[in-house]
Amino acid sequence: MKSLSKLEETAMFLLGIFAFSRLDYSWWWFAGLFFLPDIGMLGYLWNSKVGAWTYNAFHHKGLAIVIFVCGLALMSAALEIAGIILFTHASFDRMLGYGLKYESGFKNTHLGNLDN
Numbered sequence: 001m002k003s004l005s006k007l008e009e010t011a012m013f014l015l016g017i018f019a020f021s022r023l024d025y026s027w028w029w030f031a032g033l034f035f036l037p038d039i040g041m042l043g044y045l046w047n048s049k050v051g052a053w054t055y056n057a058f059h060h061k062g063l064a065i066v067i068f069v070c071g072l073a074l075m076s077a078a079l080e081i082a083g084i085i086l087f088t089h090a091s092f093d094r095m096l097g098y099g100l101k102y103e104s105g106f107k108n109t110h111l112g113n114l115d116n
Helices: 002-021 027-033 036-045 048-057 061-074 077-095
Strands: 105-109
Touching: 002 077, 027 077, 036 048, 036 077, 061 077
Parallel strands: none
Antiparallel strands: none
């Protein structure tokens, strides 16, 4: 099942790259913004509960889709790019086995424990 999930996440990662390619922006934007969602890890400086919440907010694909659709509706390229980057980055992380976090610690994710 893990292989199938990783394959699915790879497909969504490639979808995000395709979506960005449809915009009229340099690939430098994509490369420069790609790891920006990891700023959500800063919440772990407070504690695991805040860290899990901020990490999950910055890695939630549903939120990414809402931001992207808002960008389309409002004709806001910034929101479109933000949604695409968030979606693509979250897919990339999950492709590598990093899932949404539980409050019990960074290594406990919805995809399993990172130590295993």
